[in-house]
Amino acid sequence: MQITRVDLTPVASRRETGSVSRHVIIRLNTDEGLVGLGEMSDVGDWGIMYDLTDIKGAYESLLVGKDPLDWRAITTAARSRLRMGGAIRAGFEIALFDLTGKIKNQSVAGVFGGSLRDRMRVCYPIFRNYSREDAEANIKRVDRRMEEGQDLFRLYQGDVGADEIFLDGVKSKWGDQFVLKSLDFSGVKKWKRVVHAVEILVQYYTPILLESVSDRKDPVGQLEVRRRIDLPISEHVSSIDRAYEFAKHRYVDIFNISLSGAGGFTNALHIAQVADAAGLSVLVGTTQELSIGVAAQAMFGSIVENLDYPGDPTGGLLYESDVVKDPVRYEKGYLIVPDGPGLGMELDEEKIAAIQESLSSVS
Numbered sequence: 001m002q003i004t005r006v007d008l009t010p011v012a013s014r015r016e017t018g019s020v021s022r023h024v025i026i027r028l029n030t031d032e033g034l035v036g037l038g039e040m041s042d043v044g045d046w047g048i049m050y051d052l053t054d055i056k057g058a059y060e061s062l063l064v065g066k067d068p069l070d071w072r073a074i075t076t077a078a079r080s081r082l083r084m085g086g087a088i089r090a091g092f093e094i095a096l097f098d099l100t101g102k103i104k105n106q107s108v109a110g111v112f113g114g115s116l117r118d119r120m121r122v123c124y125p126i127f128r129n130y131s132r133e134d135a136e137a138n139i140k141r142v143d144r145r146m147e148e149g150q151d152l153f154r155l156y157q158g159d160v161g162a163d164e165i166f167l168d169g170v171k172s173k174w175g176d177q178f179v180l181k182s183l184d185f186s187g188v189k190k191w192k193r194v195v196h197a198v199e200i201l202v203q204y205y206t207p208i209l210l211e212s213v214s215d216r217k218d219p220v221g222q223l224e225v226r227r228r229i230d231l232p233i234s235e236h237v238s239s240i241d242r243a244y245e246f247a248k249h250r251y252v253d254i255f256n257i258s259l260s261g262a263g264g265f266t267n268a269l270h271i272a273q274v275a276d277a278a279g280l281s282v283l284v285g286t287t288q289e290l291s292i293g294v295a296a297q298a299m300f301g302s303i304v305e306n307l308d309y310p311g312d313p314t315g316g317l318l319y320e321s322d323v324v325k326d327p328v329r330y331e332k333g334y335l336i337v338p339d340g341p342g343l344g345m346e347l348d349e350e351k352i353a354a355i356q357e358s359l360s361s362v363s
């Protein structure tokens with residue numbers, strides 16, 4: 001079997017919060033009719049869009065005429081050709097391994113030796129509170145999700161006073177039924193401000209962990225938080241160099257790994273292995289994917305040995321529209337790992353047509 005053509009389809013899906021995220025659906029076509037599905041997720045984060053004509057050319061230069069089962073040579077070449085990694089290489093590898101699984105009639109997890117788990121505990125994101133109005137809207141969001149059985153949440157820390165209003169409102173209704181997976185500081189605050197915020201907010205709920213607790217240019221600040229706050233610290237790790245540095249200096253306890261950040265399965269697994277060798281843990285992060293990307297994250301989570309903490313891939317709950325016939329499933333706070341072959345996803349052309357939208361940096 002050989003890959004014959006790559007198709008890229010940009011789509012835009014609205015989040016329940018009202019914002020719109022853009023993604024690119026990838027199809028690897030073959031001479032025997034099988035199609036590998038991939039996703040470049042949430043590609044508008046930085047306000048600059050990719051040139052899909054260029055990406056299609058880069059993909060096809062690596063894939064056309066190649067046997068998908070020769071994936072090790074293909075992914076090695078891709079790491080050199082697509083050096084920036086990120087969503088571009090992640091989408092490439094997701095589609096390639098979906099196709100490989102379909103050829104072998106097994107799940108993507110099966111391609112890597114089989115699943116260790118069939119579900120993964122995940123949290124729902126609560127975006128920043130900057131005002132009482134934000135807090136009240138987020139309390140209603142929690143109410144709805146709790147009634148659906150989703151009891152684990154991640155809070156992006158915003159204004160401390162508004163966060164107090166939010167947590168107090170949640171606690172008055174839900175008490176200990178509500179579980180706070182993490183306070184996420186997104187690597188944008190100085191460590192002293194983080195310590196101050198944590199000391200106030202833990203009076204309402206003690207999170208399982210803290211996320212990105214210092215300016216990303218100040219990893220030593222993470223050590224300062226660890227010395228003062230007796231909670232595990234997690235940070236996004238997307239490269240082998242960063243993994244070695246964090247493992248050597250013990251800056252954090254947990255590597256937050258997403259396929260989009262790491263550039264696909266192969267690099268993500270290498271990073272997880274560095275953590276494991278250093279006695280550190282892993283959680284599966286997110287950039288907020290549609291179902292294809294979430295399914296890939298679930299497959300990754302199912303094969304990582306040191307997955308000791310709940311993860312973040314809840315895009316299947318967050319978006320109002322998707323692109324597959326049967327979206328990923330969640331049950332009582334768990335993401336269910338899809339059944340194969342491949343990612344276990346099938347495109348819905350009508351859904352795609354309804355949200356297809358050209359990518360542009362100019363609004």
